[in-house]
Amino acid sequence: MSLLNFESSGPAPRGKKKSLKIFLGIAALAGSLVLGSTLAANIDLNGSQPVEFGQGVAQTVDCSGTTELTITPNAEFTNATGGGAFYFTSVTVSNIPISCYDKDFTIKAYGNSGNSPLELFNTTSTSAVVYNNSGTFEIWTGSTGASITSDSGTFTFTFTSPVALSTQVFSLTIESNDHIDVEPAFCNTLNGTLNLLVCTVNSGVTLGSSSLLIPKRYTLRISDPNVTITNNGTITNNGTIDSSGAITNNGTINNNGPYFNNSYSNSPTGTINNNFGGVFNNRGQVLSNGTINNRHIFNNTSSNPDAVYQGDLGIITNFAPYEWNGPLPTGWGRFNVN
Structure with missing residues (x-):
């Protein structure tokens, strides 16, 4: 994953295109972070190298090897009654080599704080996902509020219903991954709604003794604090769980998500109930500002x-006979034993 940082500098000029000053610099990582076929690289602010919306930036991704892609973010003015605003409206990626055939490109934008990507189009969509079908670039199946133009070694992903103001965009990420041919089954099992790579569950569901797999790159999102998923089987998370509701575990949860994905993000209203007979195996990271009740292992x-980090409101309560194996939580929350 490559990270491109932006910072506004001065007022926007008049006209169709916005010339927003952004600064780009490359900072060395202490080794590369690699997840499957995704190469992680980091680009930090550097005021000595100004770049603008509409100006291309050279950057490699995993599938391109030493070939540098050119990533060009674009902003346009959208008129409205009583005024208008500049929006982040499209991104162009060019100089894509044939080594990126049969790969998916995922592009996200971020503000100047926080870890959550900005909503870019179709009201809530945060990821622009493009499939390189042997040189023909195709928009991800099911995407609405966006369009794509494809040419030899280049594509432009356009947000036909843009959401993010250009002044909100501080950084971009682009990553390449192996193409996913079919939608995973976990979202249907949970009676959820899949939008690109995010499965939103809005009603409670009980899982039997079967297994449920959340693949890499996918997010299970529980936005409603009144929704509970009850697990009597095995849930394996290789992606992200973002929960404001409750997950009650009577079986096994294997959390394998990579740490920088905040692989189990438990919001202030969220609850994890690990009941007697349940096993929670954390091999990734649990970020909790809510409640974790541990009655078993x-x-x-x-x-x-x-690995287990608590915010100010985080509470972990262990009920006998419990087992907590491994390092204790870090952060600012409470760790209780009853």
Whole structure:
């Protein structure tokens, strides 16, 4: 994943295109972070190298090897009664080599704080996903509020219903991954709604003794604090769980998500109930500002020093006979034993 940082500098000029000053610089990582076929690279602010919306930036991704792609973000003025505003409206990626055939490109934008990507189009869509079908670039199946133009080694992804103001965009990420041919089954099992890579569950569901897999790159989102998923089987998370509701575990949860994906994000209203007979295996990271009730076995075997991190409102309560194996939580919350 490549990270491109932006920072506004001065007022926007008049006209169709916005010339918004952004600054780009490359900072060395202490080794590359690699997840499957995704190469992670980091680009930090550097005031000595100004770049503008409409100006291309050279950057490699995993599938391109040493070939640098050119990523060009674009902003346009949208008129409205009583005024208008500049929006982040499209991104062009060019100089794509044939080594990127049969790969998916995922582009996201971020503000100047927080880890959540900005909503870019179709009201809530945060990812622009493009499939390189042997040189023909195709928009992800099911995408609405966006369009794509494809040419030899280049594509432009356009937000036909843009959401993010150009002044909100501080950084971009682009990553390449192996193409996913079919939609995963987990969202249908949970009676959820799949929008690109995010499965939103709005009603409670009980899982039987079967297994449920959340693949890499996918997010399970529970936005309603009144929704509970009850697990009597095995849930394996290789992607992201973003929960404002409750997950009650009577079986096994294997959390394998990579730490920088905030692989289990438990919001202030969220609850994890690990009941008697349940096993929670954390090999990624649990970020909790809510409640975790552990009545049986919690195996914290992640190598992340903040494998279980609690915010100010986080509460972990262990009920006998419980087991907590591995490092204790870090952060600011409470760790209780009853």
